[in-house]
Amino acid sequence: MSGRVVLVGAGPGDADLITLRGAEALSAADAVLYDELVARELLDLAPPDAVRIDVGKRGHDAPTRSQEETCALLVKLAREGRNVVRLKGGDPFVFGRGAEEAGACAEAGIPCEVVPGVTSALAAPALAGIPVTDRRHSASFAVVTGHKDPTRVSRELRWDALADSVDTLVVLMGMRNLEAILEEIGRVRPPETPAAAVMWAGTKRQRVVEAPLGELAARAREAGLGNPATVVVGDVVRLRAELGAPPERPLAARRILVTRGEEQGARFAELLEQAGAESVHVPMLRFEPEAEPLELDACLGRLATYDGLVLASANAARFLAHRAHEIGVDLGELRGLVICVGPASAAAARKVGLRVDRTPEGRRDAEGLIEELARWIEPARKRLLVPRSQIGRERLPDGLREAGAEVDAPVAYRTLPPERDAPEAEALRARLIARTIDVATFTSPSAVRNCLGLLDPESREALSRCVVAAVGPTTAAALREAGLEPDVMPQMAGGPELVEALVAHEARRRADANEGGEPG
Ligand code: SAH
Numbered sequence: 075m076s077g078r079v080v081l082v083g084a085g086p087g088d089a090d091l092i093t094l095r096g097a098e099a100l101s102a103a104d105a106v107l108y109d110e111l112v113a114r115e116l117l118d119l120a121p122p123d124a125v126r127i128d129v130g131k132r133g134h135d136a137p138t139r140s141q142e143e144t145c146a147l148l149v150k151l152a153r154e155g156r157n158v159v160r161l162k163g164g165d166p167f168v169f170g171r172g173a174e175e176a177g178a179c180a181e182a183g184i185p186c187e188v189v190p191g192v193t194s195a196l197a198a199p200a201l202a203g204i205p206v207t208d209r210r211h212s213a214s215f216a217v218v219t220g221h222k223d224p225t226r227v228s229r230e231l232r233w234d235a236l237a238d239s240v241d242t243l244v245v246l247m248g249m250r251n252l253e254a255i256l257e258e259i260g261r262v263r264p265p266e267t268p269a270a271a272v273m274w275a276g277t278k279r280q281r282v283v284e285a286p287l288g289e290l291a292a293r294a295r296e297a298g299l300g301n302p303a304t305v306v307v308g309d310v311v312r313l314r315a316e317l318g319a320p321p322e323r324p325l326a327a328r329r330i331l332v333t334r335g336e337e338q339g340a341r342f343a344e345l346l347e348q349a350g351a352e353s354v355h356v357p358m359l360r361f362e363p364e365a366e367p368l369e370l371d372a373c374l375g376r377l378a379t380y381d382g383l384v385l386a387s388a389n390a391a392r393f394l395a396h397r398a399h400e401i402g403v404d405l406g407e408l409r410g411l412v413i414c415v416g417p418a419s420a421a422a423a424r425k426v427g428l429r430v431d432r433t434p435e436g437r438r439d440a441e442g443l444i445e446e447l448a449r450w451i452e453p454a455r456k457r458l459l460v461p462r463s464q465i466g467r468e469r470l471p472d473g474l475r476e477a478g479a480e481v482d483a484p485v486a487y488r489t490l491p492p493e494r495d496a497p498e499a500e501a502l503r504a505r506l507i508a509r510t511i512d513v514a515t516f517t518s519p520s521a522v523r524n525c526l527g528l529l530d531p532e533s534r535e536a537l538s539r540c541v542v543a544a545v546g547p548t549t550a551a552a553l554r555e556a557g558l559e560p561d562v563m564p565q566m567a568g569g570p571e572l573v574e575a576l577v578a579h580e581a582r583r584r585a586d587a588n589e590g591g592e593p594g
Contacts, residue, residue: 076152076153076155076183076184076185077104077151077152077153077154077155077156077157077158077184078152078157078158078184078185078186078187079148079152079158079159079160079175079176079179079184079185079186079187080099080103080157080158080159080160080186080187080188080189081160081162081166081172081175081176081186081187081188081189082096082099082100082159082160082161082162082166082189082191083096083162083163083164083165083166083170083189083190083191083192083193084096084108084109084112084113084116084161084162084163084164084191085163085164085191085192085197085276086111086163086164086192086193086194086197086198086275086276086302087113087194087197087201087274087275087276087277087280088113088115088276088277088278089113089114089115089116091191091192091197091276092116092191092192093189093190093191093192095189096161096189096191097119099159099189100116100119100120100159100161101119101120101121102157103120103121103124103157103158103159104121104124104125104151104156104157104158105124105125105126105127105151105156105157105158105159106120106124106125106126106127106158106159106161107127107129107144107147107148107151107158107159107160107161108126108127108128108129108130108161108162109129109130109161109162109163110128110130110163111130111163111164111302112161112162112163113277116161120159125151127147129143129144129147141171141174144175145174145175145178146178148160148175148178148179148184149178149179149182149184152179152182152184153182153184160172160175162191163191163194163302164191164192164193164194164195164197165190165191165192165193166188166189166190166191167188167190168193168194168195168217168246169219169221169246169247172188176188193217194246194275194276194302194304195217195244195246195304196244197275197276198272198275198276198303198304198306199244199270199272199304199306199310201272201275201276201280201319201320202270202272202275202280202282202306202314202319203313203314203317203318203319203320204270204272204306204310204311204313204314204317204319205310205313205317206242206244206306206310207241207242207310208310208313211241211308211309211310211312211313212241212242212308212309212310213241214239214240214241214242215240215241215242215243215244215308216236216240216242216243216244217244217246218231218233218236218243218244218245218246218248219231219245219246219247219248220245220246220247220248220249220250220251220252220255220305221247221248221250221251222251233255233258233259233261233262234258234261234262237258237259237261237262237263237307238262241308241309241310242306242307242308242309242310243259243305243306243307243308244304244305244306245304245305245306245307246304247301248303248304248305249271249294249299249300249301249302249303249305250301252271252290252291252294252295252305253291255305256269256287256288256290256291256305256307259287259307260287260288263287263307264287265286265287265288265289266286266287266288267286267287267307267308267309268284268286268287268307268308268309268310268311268312269284269285269286269287269290269305269306269307269308269311270282270283270284270285270290270305270306270311270314271283271290271294271299271303271304271305271306272303272304272305272306273299273300273301273302273303273327274302274303274326274327275304278323278326278347278348278350279323279326279327279350279351279352280322280323280326280327280350281297281299281322281326281327282314282319282322283297283299284311284314287307290305296587297584297587298327298512299327322350323348323349323350324349324350324577324580324581325346325349325350325351325573325576325577325580326350326351327350327351327352328350328351328352328512328513328576328580329351329352329354329510329511329512329513330346330351330352330353330354330511330512330513330514330515330576331353331354331356331502331511331513331514331515331540332346332353332354332355332356332515333356333357333358333514333515333516333517333521333522333524333525334355334357334358334359334515334517334518334521334569335357335358335359335360335361335389336357337388338388338418338517338569339355339357340355341569342515342517342569342572342573343355345569345570345573346573346576349573349576349577351513351576354502354505354511356492356498356499356501356502356525357492358491358492358520358521358524358525358528359489359490359491359492359518359520359521359524360489360490360491360492361389361393361463361487361488361489361490362487362488362490363393363396363397363486363487363488364393364397364464364485364486364487364488365488367397367484367485367486369482369484369485370394370397370461370484370485370486371397371401372484373459373461373482373484374394374397374398374401374403375403377398377403377405377407377408377459378407378408378409379457380408380410380457380458380459380482381410381411381456381457381458382410382411382412382413382447382456382457382458382459383408383410383411383412383413383428383458383459383460383461384413384415384443384447384458384459384460384470384474385412385413385414385415385419385420385422385423385461386415386419386440386443386460386462386466386470387415387418387419387422387463388418388419388421388422389422389463389486389487389489390419390460390461390462390463390486390487391414391419391422391423391425391426391428392422392425392426392487393461393486393487394426394461394486395426395427395428397486405426405427405428406427408428410456410457410458410459411431411432412428412429412430412431412432413430413431413432413433413443413447414430414432414433415433415434415439415440415443416433416434416567416568417433417568418569419433420433432446434446436566439546439547439548439567440469440470440473440548441469441473443470444470444473444474444476444477447474447477447479448477448478451474451477451478451479452477452478455478455479455480456478456479456480457479457480457481457482458474458479458480458481458482459481459482459484460474460481460482460483461483461484461485461486462483462484462485462486463485463486463487463488463489464485464487464488464489465489465520466483466485466489468483470483471483489520491520491523491524491527491528492524492528494527494528499528502528502529502533503528503529503530503532503533506529506533506536506537506540507532507533507536509536509539511540512540512541513540513541513542513543513562513576514537514540514541514542514543515543515544515545515572515576516542516543516544516545516549516552516553517545517549517569517572518545518548518549518552519548519549519551519552521549522549522552522553522556522558523552523556525537526556537558538557538558541561541562541579542558542559542560542561542562543560543561543562543563543572543575543576543579544560544562544563545563545564545567545568545569545571545572546563546564546566546567546568547563547567548567549567550563561579562575562576562579563575
């Protein structure tokens with residue numbers, strides 16, 4: 075029994091711009107073939123056991139699969155009896171090569187259905203506050219490809235004729251040849267014609283640059299706009315000021331490297347994305363329990379004798395609890411104070427069932443903690459337990475000792491670098507060299523060292539051209555030691571604080587570039 079193929083338009087941008095019919099088709103799919111620009115959350119709508127195949131291609135970049143291969147794969151999967159959804163960005167028949175895929179199915183005698191989607195040609199202008207038609211300004215619009223395709227129809231595209239006869243021009247795939255395209259249009263339309271480019275429409279990363287036709291190319295480049303973006307030319311762009319498009323997010327479309335470990339990094343990346351950034355998460359640290367935790371075990375054995383447990387990281391809390399559990403020690407035996415260096419370690423401590431007695435109010439680093447604890451430690455030589463990683467700095471235990479404490483600092487976990495030939499490491503080097511990372515964030519000295527350990531001279535050089543951000547002074551020092559001057563550092567060390575500092579830095583950068591991002 076033969077299956078069938080449904081060509082589904084996913085809409086542009088975020089997942090919720092798909093149609094109800096498209097969502098329904100996905101929920102009944104045995105196989106989903108999807109493109110690069112399709113929102114990944116949509117894949118969750120398919121049943122868990124459906125196969126999901128990335129056949130993505132994006133703009134001019136080398137396709138992962140040729141169009142012929144994609145067509146052949148559709149036919150093959152359907153012949154195996156599967157219900158195949160071909161999920162395409164926007165509408166399947168607007169520059170999506172959907173017709174070729176439907177044609178391949180027809181030729182193979184496979185039933186094929188189309189579920190239209192919201193096309194970015196109309197949605198991108200709309201989401202930027204630009205209606206493509208308006209009684210006062212535009213009675214017609216044309217959607218044109220800016221891709222220099224070698225086919226005849228594309229070679230014979232007449233920009234001057236179009237620009238002369240159509241009120242609103244919408245250009246898709248136009249970023250690569252933007253200068254040439256706008257120049258062609260400029261032969262017919264005056265340079266002061268209102269125009270705009272809308273990047274990542276329908277997502278938190280959406281960015282808009284509005285400028286007169288004659289300046290749009292330069293302004294869009296200056297602002298760092300690239301694919302995917304839709305360009306609109308015509309008097310309707312004026313309406314943007316009246317309609318009040320939603321404001322751009324403060325880090326919209328900035329591509330930000332997150333080097334923090336798995337879990338904390340994910341939270342940090344989420345904050346960045348809320349601010350509109352695209353996060354590129356490459357954890358520079360792996361954590362493992364210490365293999366032979368003899369010292370830790372001994373400390374856990376005398377847990378009741380400590381006046382205080384000092385937790386300098388979430389991992390310290392986590393791995394301490396992990397080992398205690400393994401050897402049957404109840405953390406409840408601890409009678410001393412639990413002191414955490416910051417909110418992350420405090421949250422982790424609470425999660426493993428410890429009550430948190432203190433977190434320093436001021437600086438959240440070793441020095442801040444030592445300063446705050448010094449008066450408490452002094453009169454009666456307190457006994458402190460300070461679990462740490464094998465590469466943990468001695469500054470905290472030593473500083474506490476200098477302040478008069480008796481300190482046990484056993485290794486509770488190991489911090490390991492990522493592997494140099496791991497695919498993520500390779501992808502990171504490639505992205506740095508291709509300049510598709512704007513900002514690199516570092517949240518610990520070891521992340522700095524491990525990151526640099528993954529780079530070759532070329533990607534290392536590329537990193538120094540990114541905006542480099544440090545979470546606090548210790549990390550900043552490690553960056554300087556490696557010859558990288560941090561551009562951004564928050565007043566107080568911390569993930570949310572770093573995001574705020576990045577937002578402020580970006581606002582200054584945009585003000586300097588003086589781009590016309592806001593209407594009016
Ligand atoms: N079938 C798609 C278009 C595919 S061509 C549709 O109907 O939307 C790919 C082009 O679409 C990109 O080069 C860009 O010009 C445009 N595009 C796709 N997603 C976009 C988005 N989120 N914001 C702005 N333009 C987008």
